[in-house]
Amino acid sequence: MGLDPKRTVAELRELQQLTGDENGAQRVAWTETWARAREWLREKVAGTGAEESVDAAGNQWFTLRGGSDRAVLIGGHIDSVPNGGWLDGALNVMAGVEVLRRLADEGQPHVTVRLVNWADEEGARFGRSLFGSSAAAGSMADQDELRSRKDANGIALPDALSEHGVQLDSALDARSELRGAAAYVELHIEQGPVLESLDLPLGVVLGTFGVERHQVAFRGQAAHAGSTPMDKRRDALAGAAKLELEIRGIAQRTGEGAVCTMGGVVTRPGIVTSVVETAECLLDQRHLEAAKLASMLDEAKKASQQFAQEENLEVEWERIWNIEPILFDDALIGLADESVKEVAGTSHRLPSGPLHDAAEVARAGVPSVMLFVQSLRGLSHTKLEDTKEAHLELAVQALDRLATKTIERVASG
Amino acid sequence: MGLDPKRTVAELRELQQLTGDENGAQRVAWTETWARAREWLREKVAGTGAEESVDAAGNQWFTLRGGSDRAVLIGGHIDSVPNGGWLDGALNVMAGVEVLRRLADEGQPHVTVRLVNWADEEGARFGRSLFGSSAAAGSMADQDELRSRKDANGIALPDALSEHGVQLDSALDARSELRGAAAYVELHIEQGPVLESLDLPLGVVLGTFGVERHQVAFRGQAAHAGSTPMDKRRDALAGAAKLELEIRGIAQRTGEGAVCTMGGVVTRPGIVTSVVETAECLLDQRHLEAAKLASMLDEAKKASQQFAQEENLEVEWERIWNIEPILFDDALIGLADESVKEVAGTSHRLPSGPLHDAAEVARAGVPSVMLFVQSLRGLSHTKLEDTKEAHLELAVQALDRLATKTIERVASG
Numbered sequence: 001m002g003l004d005p006k007r008t009v010a011e012l013r014e015l016q017q018l019t020g021d022e023n024g025a026q027r028v029a030w031t032e033t034w035a036r037a038r039e040w041l042r043e044k045v046a047g048t049g050a051e052e053s054v055d056a057a058g059n060q061w062f063t064l065r066g067g068s069d070r071a072v073l074i075g076g077h078i079d080s081v082p083n084g085g086w087l088d089g090a091l092n093v094m095a096g097v098e099v100l101r102r103l104a105d106e107g108q109p110h111v112t113v114r115l116v117n118w119a120d121e122e123g124a125r126f127g128r129s130l131f132g133s134s135a136a137a138g139s140m141a142d143q144d145e146l147r148s149r150k151d152a153n154g155i156a157l158p159d160a161l162s163e164h165g166v167q168l169d170s171a172l173d174a175r176s177e178l179r180g181a182a183a184y185v186e187l188h189i190e191q192g193p194v195l196e197s198l199d200l201p202l203g204v205v206l207g208t209f210g211v212e213r214h215q216v217a218f219r220g221q222a223a224h225a226g227s228t229p230m231d232k233r234r235d236a237l238a239g240a241a242k243l244e245l246e247i248r249g250i251a252q253r254t255g256e257g258a259v260c261t262m263g264g265v266v267t268r269p270g271i272v273t274s275v276v277e278t279a280e281c282l283l284d285q286r287h288l289e290a291a292k293l294a295s296m297l298d299e300a301k302k303a304s305q306q307f308a309q310e311e312n313l314e315v316e317w318e319r320i321w322n323i324e325p326i327l328f329d330d331a332l333i334g335l336a337d338e339s340v341k342e343v344a345g346t347s348h349r350l351p352s353g354p355l356h357d358a359a360e361v362a363r364a365g366v367p368s369v370m371l372f373v374q375s376l377r378g379l380s381h382t383k384l385e386d387t388k389e390a391h392l393e394l395a396v397q398a399l400d401r402l403a404t405k406t407i408e409r410v411a412s413g
Numbered sequence: 414m415g416l417d418p419k420r421t422v423a424e425l426r427e428l429q430q431l432t433g434d435e436n437g438a439q440r441v442a443w444t445e446t447w448a449r450a451r452e453w454l455r456e457k458v459a460g461t462g463a464e465e466s467v468d469a470a471g472n473q474w475f476t477l478r479g480g481s482d483r484a485v486l487i488g489g490h491i492d493s494v495p496n497g498g499w500l501d502g503a504l505n506v507m508a509g510v511e512v513l514r515r516l517a518d519e520g521q522p523h524v525t526v527r528l529v530n531w532a533d534e535e536g537a538r539f540g541r542s543l544f545g546s547s548a549a550a551g552s553m554a555d556q557d558e559l560r561s562r563k564d565a566n567g568i569a570l571p572d573a574l575s576e577h578g579v580q581l582d583s584a585l586d587a588r589s590e591l592r593g594a595a596a597y598v599e600l601h602i603e604q605g606p607v608l609e610s611l612d613l614p615l616g617v618v619l620g621t622f623g624v625e626r627h628q629v630a631f632r633g634q635a636a637h638a639g640s641t642p643m644d645k646r647r648d649a650l651a652g653a654a655k656l657e658l659e660i661r662g663i664a665q666r667t668g669e670g671a672v673c674t675m676g677g678v679v680t681r682p683g684i685v686t687s688v689v690e691t692a693e694c695l696l697d698q699r700h701l702e703a704a705k706l707a708s709m710l711d712e713a714k715k716a717s718q719q720f721a722q723e724e725n726l727e728v729e730w731e732r733i734w735n736i737e738p739i740l741f742d743d744a745l746i747g748l749a750d751e752s753v754k755e756v757a758g759t760s761h762r763l764p765s766g767p768l769h770d771a772a773e774v775a776r777a778g779v780p781s782v783m784l785f786v787q788s789l790r791g792l793s794h795t796k797l798e799d800t801k802e803a804h805l806e807l808a809v810q811a812l813d814r815l816a817t818k819t820i821e822r823v824a825s826g
Contacts, residue, residue, distance in 0.1 A: 192640025209639055213685055225674035225697045226622055226766020227605025228791065230664045237675055241654035251643045261638035262650055264683035272626055272676040272695040272733065282685040284638045353639020378636060
């Protein structure tokens with residue numbers, strides 16, 4: 001019974017049948033459907049002899065004891081957004097199951113190998129993503145704030161977790177799970193268009209972007225669209241328009257891997273007969289290098305001030321959220337490159353725009369790396385999310401080879 | 414008892430006391446407060462001997478019979494927006510009352526002089542402005558549509574009108590009122606910043622702008638702000654931003670009197686983590702010359718198509734509303750210029766951005782003209798609307814002189 005990538009694809013379809021509907025995957029964390037998916041996963045792994053345990057944050061672990069307590073971790077998440085895709089998170093878990101089967105079939109591995117199904121990667125119900133992995137990483141700093149969060153039906157986060165055996169107050173006890181962890185590997189769909197545009201099935205992830213997210217508000221003066229001459233206007237929308245166009249130049253000057261997005265503008269009063277008084281812009285900037293990210297932010301702030309001066313406006317910045325870049329392990333990136341080349345001929349290194357559980361594990365100091373498999377049309381978080389079956393099979397093979405190389409590396413110290 | 418401009422100011426304050434509150438004027442058409450204002454106006458005019466009549470559209474007429482049935486009309490509107498200013502519309506009416514008093518005091522005028530208080534200039538309750546004047550002008554073409562309009566409380570327009578003795582079905586009978594009308598004059602606050610910026614109390618209005626109002630929708634592709642490289646984006650907001658900046662150039666190239674406004678942008682999905690898929694822009698373009706307005710519209714359309722091509726977007730135009738420019742009468746503009754010069758030393762000709770009842774009367778073929786008096790800070794439709802008392806008094810004097818000159822002109826054929 002060797003590695004059978006076609007079985008992974010078949011099991012993903014079985015899971016989608018069991019936990020999805022005509023609108024897509026419905027495995028939202030801390031729901032009945034999610035619990036059913038975890039029960040189904042437990043049955044799938046049972047044959048391998050790996051021991052199941054659930055930690056204090058609700059993460060589901062399957063441990064194949066090896067010749068050493070030092071452990072190689074393979075991670076994924078079976079939870080989805082509502083109306084989600086069949087692959088996001090679940091591919092990672094099911095490919096990991098296949099690797100466990102192959103390893104178990106070959107007898108005791110040189111080191112311990114653990115598959116972890118992280119709890120609530122998506123944060124779909126309570127708006128807090130990476131719940132389980134941030135607890136295990138010890139980076140969960142917002143427990144007081146989480147205590148007061150409620151879902152759309154008014155149910156508090158601690159109550160929902162409690163129904164699934166997790167006490168928010170002790171979630172950080174999951175930190176003990178990473179003791180002995182020597183390496184972490186994760187496979188994920190790209191959720192972007194890069195690999196498809198390069199016509200490559202697989203890529204190696206360099207790390208996750210640092211993110212600076214701000215609301216930028218330009219303020220001018222509402223004035224009648226008919227009676228106010230052009231040279232007497234203080235049009236807040238002009239400031240927003242200039243900034244929208246400028247951020248593309250900032251990304252271009254910063255070089256490959258920089259992204260800047262104005263995801264929305266809210267105009268007030270926003271009526272056809274008035275010059276815009278206030279334009280509130282949502283700005284998202286990302287880069288893999290902290291210094292470059294800081295410089296992008298600085299450039300955008302300076303540009304906004306210049307535009308405000310040109311247009312006789314005021315401008316105000318408010319930080320919504322930020323996170324530093326998290327880089328994956330050089331040695332593991334090398335092993336991942338070899339693995340991809342062996343199964344697909346060509347590898348490609350790319351940063352990850354979205355965050356992943358791997359970033360939390362890397363933050364905790366565990367050498368980590370991710371593989372990306374091509375996403376068709378870059379779509380995810382929708383039932384339209386898809387990847388060619390041939391590419392899914394290559395992805396399982398690449399993860400398997402990466403697991404083998406990582407085990408060898410950890411075993412050899 | 415000659416002309417007493419100070420009395421006009423005092424009466425405007427009395428009206429504000431009677432029909433306003435701490436939030437401003439509340440004389441919304443087809444309400445009790447509006448009816449009270451009309452009753453108050455009736456009492457003010459009673460002493461002049463002018464006969465009152467209310468036409469089929471609810472317009473309130475005060476007729477001073479002259480030596481000829483040919484009539485000079487002086488117009489205004491006593492209705493206001495909710496929380497409105499003390500001068501918009503009411504100044505016109507009360508200055509007209511003062512002119513009627515002076516004329517009546519001097520005996521029978523050479524021609525008939527009529528003061529008209531138009532019904533529902535603002536359209537504040539049902540969203541249809543210039544109700545009474547468009548009925549009298551015969552340009553009210555939307556009666557079927559008006560029949561189904563409801564106010565914020567669900568009361569239908571025909572029912573509200575009926576409470577004030579007006580039947581929508583017969584409103585167009587008001588057309589008979591303009592038979593015999595030889596000229597129409599109207600005074601109004603500028604509602605814009607031009608006269609204040611020139612430090613002039615009074616101006617002569619050349620006509621009302623033609624307006625082209627469109628929704629311009631740019632459509633691209635939503636994509637993850639983190640995982641979509643800059644060169645793979647189809648960002649609808651970029652099209653909107655370019656158009657917002659371009660319309661200023663269009664106005665500038667067209668020359669003085671051209672205005673272009675993007676009054677609002679709605680972005681979808683409008684979230685910080687996604688490139689904008691759809692940007693719906695509200696575009697308002699105005700000019701006093703039809704050919705220049707058409708050319709401004711054409712330029713904006715071509716620019717939008719160019720931007721769509723540059724950004725790999727689709728763009729779609731939908732007309733919301735338009736109206737042709739309406740020019741006032743050359744001879745009356747000359748008389749208005751003389752009148753302003755006599756009372757203020759300097760006159761200035763300017764177009765009107767907002768529409769006015771005078772435009773409807775001019776459309777009906779009656780030679781018309783308007784005077785503007787300076788608005789402080791260009792504000793109107795707010796309780797902050799104001800004009801210096803000295804300027805209000807000059808305005809009453811200028812309207813009086815314009816009435817005299819117009820009567821002489823009409824009397825001499």
